[in-house]
Amino acid sequence: MIKILGISGSLRAGSSNNIVMKIVAGIMPENVEFTIYEGLGSLPHFNDPEIIPPEVEDFRHLLKEANGVFICTPEYAFGVPGSLKNALDWTVGAGDFDRKPVALVTASSVGDKGHASLLQTLTAISADIVEGGTLLISFIRSKLNQKGEMIDPVTSEALRSVVDALIKRVEWCLSATGD
Numbered sequence: 001m002i003k004i005l006g007i008s009g010s011l012r013a014g015s016s017n018n019i020v021m022k023i024v025a026g027i028m029p030e031n032v033e034f035t036i037y038e039g040l041g042s043l044p045h046f047n048d049p050e051i052i053p054p055e056v057e058d059f060r061h062l063l064k065e066a067n068g069v070f071i072c073t074p075e076y077a078f079g080v081p082g083s084l085k086n087a088l089d090w091t092v093g094a095g096d097f098d099r100k101p102v103a104l105v106t107a108s109s110v111g112d113k114g115h116a117s118l119l120q121t122l123t124a125i126s127a128d129i130v131e132g133g134t135l136l137i138s139f140i141r142s143k144l145n146q147k148g149e150m151i152d153p154v155t156s157e158a159l160r161s162v163v164d165a166l167i168k169r170v171e172w173c174l175s176a177t178g179d
């Protein structure tokens with residue numbers, strides 16, 4: 001089984017990104033174990049402590065186990081949501097994202113600035129940003145109905161394509177390392 005860790009950048013109860021993440025979970029191929037990270041809101045603020053907090057250890061363990069990461073996030077105040085950025089800051093020293101295949105979906109009202117900023121951060125932490133694995137979904141709320149379904153067929157197709165690109169890249173990496 002391929003292990004993919006999903007990280008949503010929104011902690012809001014009615015989050016559009018959490019809905020998109022559930023849609024993504026539903027279109028993952030059968031050979032994928034897709035785990036959605038639930039600990040973003042419990043991570044302490046980044047610091048440089050002598051003893052790593054257990055929440056951070058757990059996050060790093062999930063990243064280590066994952067063959068790839070699927071991030072889905074809004075843009076807040078023209079940038080990356082603080083909770084998501086905080087989580088990524090914890091990985092800088094440890095290199096948890098080093099060469100890790102990552103897909104990035106930014107789903108927001110507009111979202112272009114947060115999307116660009118997060119791509120820079122992912123580059124800084126040496127993530128393997130998958131070709132064809134990035135997607136900006138603007139006007140996200142108009143593309144979801146009350147039942148949490150995607151009602152825009154173009155976006156549905158684009159999400160499938162992102163998932164496909166991520167899984168293909170992970171499979172290629174696994175075959176290259178003989179795993």
Ligand SMILES: Cc1cc2nc3c(=O)[nH]c(=O)nc-3n(C[C@H](O)[C@H](O)[C@H](O)COP(=O)(O)O)c2cc1C
Binds near residue numbers: 012016017108141
């Ligand atoms: C604190 C806050 C700041 C926001 N700032 C932006 C922004 O800078 N750009 C943007 O496109 N949308 C912005 N929005 C609107 C969000 O894109 C929209 O609410 C989206 O649904 C948020 O994703 P979520 O539902 O997953 O939390 C903001 C929303 C909130 C709550």
